[in-house]
Structure formats: C-alpha cells, structure tokens
Amino acid sequence: MLLVAGIADMAVSGLSTVVGGLRGLMRRADMAELAAEGQQEIKARGRLALDRFTASSPAHLEVLAQQVKAHRGPAGV
Template identity: 50%
Template sequence: MTSTQEDPGLQRQVLLVAAGLADLAVSTAGSAVGGLRQLLNRSDGPELVRDAQQELAARGRVAVGRVALAAAPAYLEVMAQQVVERRAVSGGDG
C-alpha cells in the first residue's frame, strides 16, 4: 500500500473525531444557552436557542464540506494522469 491509499482512512477518522467534537460542542452550547436563557428569562429565548443551533449546524456543514473537498482528488490531475497512462500504453502516439 502507498501512503495515498492510507490517507482516506486517516481522513475519515479525523472527520469522525471532528464530528464528535462538534457534537459535544453543540451539546455543551445547548446546555449553556439553556442556562443563559433561564437567567435572562427573555421571551425570545427559544428563538435564540433555535438560531444558535441552526448557526452551529451550518458551520458544521461548511466544515464537513471542506474536509470532503480536500479528500476528493483534483479532477484535472486525474485527467492528466489518465492521458499519461494512455500515452504510455499506446507508445507515445498522439
């Protein structure tokens, strides 16, 4: 195995750890917001909590998207490798 074949497994583990940390952060933030809401006793408390959860979820989607894009091979690089392979098979013609 080459190091490039091992990277997807490592990247997946990093993604899972990050997702676990994000879940913990959301849970902690939810508890903190709940306590803060009780302290402030505001009428728009549930809306603030809902907005905070939506914001964290959006940030999580962006973070996961960055990891997913980083893990995907570059399209033009893949195409260039295929051209090199085809030329090697055909003996360098065309």
C-alpha cells in the first residue's frame, strides 16, 4: 500500500524529473544500492502521502520511537 501511494505521489509531483533521473541512473555503477535507496524513498513518500489523506495520523515522535524500538529488537539493544 505504501509503495503504491509513493509511486502515485511521485507521478503527480513530476514525471519528467523522474525520467531524467532514470537516464542518469542507467550510467551508474552502483545500481543495486541506488535501487534500494529508491525503494526506501518511495515507501517514505507513500507513508507521507497516506498520512496526508488519513483522518488522524499518529504523533511524529511516537512513530520515530516505534521505529527505533523495532530496529533495536525486543531486548532494546
């Protein structure tokens, strides 16, 4: 869902910019890393797009705290 919303947000914000960026990416040697970063950015855009259109979104700091907790694991390490 986040991926679809992120892609839709990118399409609305400017398809020509994306096409120009893709041409530049095709000449890069670190395509796998750039693709992973691109996927993360699209998910982040999707998260932001969904937050804009949902009735109530959670507090920003609460979301960050949950992400840190999930990243560290149950032991908090």
